[in-house]
Amino acid sequence: MYKTIRWTLKQTTGQWTWKRTSAYRTICTTLVRSEEVQKSESDLDLSPDALRRQFAQMPVHRIRNFSIIAHVDHGKSTLADRVLELTGAISRNAGQHQVLDSLQVERERGITVKAQTASILYNYKNELYLLNLIDTPGHVDFSNEVSRSLAACDGVILLVDACHGVQAQTVANYHLAKQRQLAVVPVLNKIDIKHANPDQVTKDMQLLFGIEPATVLRVSAKLGTGVERVLERVIEVIPPPSVERESGFRALIFDSWFDKYRGALNLIYVLNGQLDVGQDIQSLATKKVYPVKSLSVLRPAECGVQSLLAGQVGLVACNMRNSKESIIGDTIHLKHQSATAAGTFRPQPPIVFAGIFPVDQSKHVALRSAIDKMVLNDSAVTVNVDSSPALGQGWRLGFLGLLHMEVFCQRLEQEHGAEPIITAPSVTYRVVLRNPKLIKQHGKDTLEISNAALLPEPSSILEYYEPLVLGTIITPTEYVGQIIGLCVERRGLQQSAVNIDETRILMKYVLPLSEIILDFHDRLKSLSSGYASFSYEDHGYHSTNLVRLDIQLNGRPIEELCRIVHASKATAVARQMVHKLKDLIPKQMVQIAIQACVGSKVLARETIKAYRKDVTAKLYGGDVTRRMKLLKQQSEGKKKMRMFANIRVPHETFINVLKR
Numbered sequence: 001m002y003k004t005i006r007w008t009l010k011q012t013t014g015q016w017t018w019k020r021t022s023a024y025r026t027i028c029t030t031l032v033r034s035e036e037v038q039k040s041e042s043d044l045d046l047s048p049d050a051l052r053r054q055f056a057q058m059p060v061h062r063i064r065n066f067s068i069i070a071h072v073d074h075g076k077s078t079l080a081d082r083v084l085e086l087t088g089a090i091s092r093n094a095g096q097h098q099v100l101d102s103l104q105v106e107r108e109r110g111i112t113v114k115a116q117t118a119s120i121l122y123n124y125k126n127e128l129y130l131l132n133l134i135d136t137p138g139h140v141d142f143s144n145e146v147s148r149s150l151a152a153c154d155g156v157i158l159l160v161d162a163c164h165g166v167q168a169q170t171v172a173n174y175h176l177a178k179q180r181q182l183a184v185v186p187v188l189n190k191i192d193i194k195h196a197n198p199d200q201v202t203k204d205m206q207l208l209f210g211i212e213p214a215t216v217l218r219v220s221a222k223l224g225t226g227v228e229r230v231l232e233r234v235i236e237v238i239p240p241p242s243v244e245r246e247s248g249f250r251a252l253i254f255d256s257w258f259d260k261y262r263g264a265l266n267l268i269y270v271l272n273g274q275l276d277v278g279q280d281i282q283s284l285a286t287k288k289v290y291p292v293k294s295l296s297v298l299r300p301a302e303c304g305v306q307s308l309l310a311g312q313v314g315l316v317a318c319n320m321r322n323s324k325e326s327i328i329g330d331t332i333h334l335k336h337q338s339a340t341a342a343g344t345f346r347p348q349p350p351i352v353f354a355g356i357f358p359v360d361q362s363k364h365v366a367l368r369s370a371i372d373k374m375v376l377n378d379s380a381v382t383v384n385v386d387s388s389p390a391l392g393q394g395w396r397l398g399f400l401g402l403l404h405m406e407v408f409c410q411r412l413e414q415e416h417g418a419e420p421i422i423t424a425p426s427v428t429y430r431v432v433l434r435n436p437k438l439i440k441q442h443g444k445d446t447l448e449i450s451n452a453a454l455l456p457e458p459s460s461i462l463e464y465y466e467p468l469v470l471g472t473i474i475t476p477t478e479y480v481g482q483i484i485g486l487c488v489e490r491r492g493l494q495q496s497a498v499n500i501d502e503t504r505i506l507m508k509y510v511l512p513l514s515e516i517i518l519d520f521h522d523r524l525k526s527l528s529s530g531y532a533s534f535s536y537e538d539h540g541y542h543s544t545n546l547v548r549l550d551i552q553l554n555g556r557p558i559e560e561l562c563r564i565v566h567a568s569k570a571t572a573v574a575r576q577m578v579h580k581l582k583d584l585i586p587k588q589m590v591q592i593a594i595q596a597c598v599g600s601k602v603l604a605r606e607t608i609k610a611y612r613k614d615v616t617a618k619l620y621g622g623d624v625t626r627r628m629k630l631l632k633q634q635s636e637g638k639k640k641m642r643m644f645a646n647i648r649v650p651h652e653t654f655i656n657v658l659k660r
């Protein structure tokens with residue numbers, strides 16, 4: 001404990017001291033007080049019956065709904081752990097870490113990918129409060145989870161790492177909260193770390209967000225220092241939900257997932273009235289009616305209740321079967337009662353698309369059901385049917401980014417035992433047609449293309465458009481040169497550059513989305529030794545010059561390998577692809593010419609030599625003309641084969657060449 005006090009003292013007073021100063025006494029009092037609070041929390045009766053009673057009696061003015069938002073790894077889940085421990089929702093010595101990161105993928109990768117809710121009771125000034133806490137992911141690819149969670153909140157804890165300071169995702173999440181006019185509780189975390197610089201970070205927060213330095217709390221989520229002050233501030237700053245208990249029941253569905261035995265479970269935020277087990281509810285979107293089988297609150301473990309009141313967050317099981325019935329953002333109300341949409345949440349449109357196929361077609365049905373269940377849990381993913389001559393029947397899925405796509409596939413494998421094949425990700429391009437026949441055929445003059453094989457001939461296209469993003473990069477100044485180089489290489493245009501302080505700079509770049517989806521983030525991290533951070537938002541479409549890059553094997557185009565690329569990058573991509581294919585396609589009886597072409601122009605070529613059978617092996621000496629005759633016969637035979645042979649391209653080749 002003494003070590004903790006020393007570190008905390010260093011952070012608050014700025015100097016090392018062993019003396020028993022007033023600051024020392026304050027910290028000791030805080031620690032002792034925290035012990036007392038814990039003791040008083042443990043005095044709370046947390047048995048299921050008592051909890052049900054407390055939830056049923058909780059008045060609206062003693063409810064607070066809030067999220068923890070921050071950049072990746074700034075300590076959201078750790079702070080949530082401490083809050084759960086402090087309020088007795090989980091036991092202190094259970095050795096559990098990041099309790100709200102319950103998915104296997106979250107534990108393996110050490111990141112949150114799914115927002116999680118916990119309803120906790122907290123005693124403040126001798127009154128019991130119900131706090132509905134939502135732990136959100138920090139990575140930009142899961143920002144849909146953040147905006148979804150904010151729809152059910154009245155305020156946020158803005159958590160910032162006192163060592164790394166304000167990062168790109170902190171800025172993005174702060175603006176998201178401000179757009180929704182949510183109350184913000186600013187908190188600096190990790191003040192126990194030696195090189196933490198809370199004073200500087202507080203100044204940055206003042207400069208960037210106009211946050212008053214005196215209102216910034218300093219905590220160590222790891223050690224639990226200052227955490228109860230955060231809860232007190234949540235109660236003081238965040239307003240109670242503005243809901244009506246007297247009117248008819250109305251609630252917003254803001255999350256759902258699949259349970260093997262109960263079907264789709266919906267997490268709802270009750271806006272008006274009250275819902276009881278056994279009542280019939282109706283979906284505003286589908287108009288279907290469902291009987292309420294069970295209701296529960298999450299602590300984060302489920303705790304069954306008989307009713308949910310306005311202002312509360314809870315789980316409804318009502319025999320909904322799939323994602324078509326359980327729609328995130330939908331409003332539910334009692335049967336035969338009218339209600340207006342609560343729709344304050346609009347899902348983000350996907351930006352990266354990839355084909356997903358079963359390893360063999362016998363697994364098609366199993367994969368379809370796995371995708372259906374996963375989409376229920378991850379509403380940001382869009383699904384459309386797709387097919388490919390090489391990979392068979394499959395789907396084209398839309399994701400919010402590459403990490404989102406990777407996590408989705410990993411979850412498919414881990415949670416549903418599916419082993420899908422996933423093709424190279426691509427973005428959605430727009431093409432304006434000039435060919436009247438095609439315009440008539442499609443009934444419109446602009447097409448959205450995310451599959452290169454469906455791109456019309458260049459002669460029928462008037463204009464190409466590609467999606468752009470507005471990227472925010474925060475980096476230490478010593479890496480600015482390399483990062484600008486990277487952005488220029490990726491066809492980026494600088495919009496602004498602001499010095500946050502003497503050592504860090506915030507730059508805004510407009511970049512083509514296709515240039516950042518593959519490895520931009522990794523390159524940025526490696527160029528800046530991991531210190532730069534990046535987030536992006538949609539920035540519309542702009543006119544551009546695109547070409548379709550076809551891959552041909554002995555003159556035969558292979559549809560699965562074609563890609564849409566920017567004209568200036570076509571040659572480089574062509575070279576890279578043919579080179580990769582040369583390594584991936586096994587040698588065969590005939591020579592294979594791998595060509596990458598744009599229209600009829602060949603941009604790159606590699607040749608895989610054929611196996612050579614020694615047809616002259618049986619000759620012992622003899623005339624040279626006999627040897628030549630045999631070789632001539634062999635080469636004529638091969639020419640014929642080359643014309644007719646169907647080159648055997650192993651199944652994995654398609655996947656490996658399409659992979660990053």
Ligand SMILES: Nc1nc2c(ncn2[C@@H]2O[C@H](COP(=O)(O)OP(=O)(O)OP(=O)(O)O)[C@@H](O)[C@H]2O)c(=O)[nH]1
Binds near residue numbers: 074113139220
């Ligand atoms: N020293 C120290 N480490 C901390 C503190 N809080 C969190 N950490 C560590 O920081 C790392 C990231 O913490 P998480 O709680 O997973 O961060 P997160 O913000 O939830 O991460 P994402 O959900 O992936 O965005 C973990 O290794 C924690 O142990 C703190 O107060 N002090």
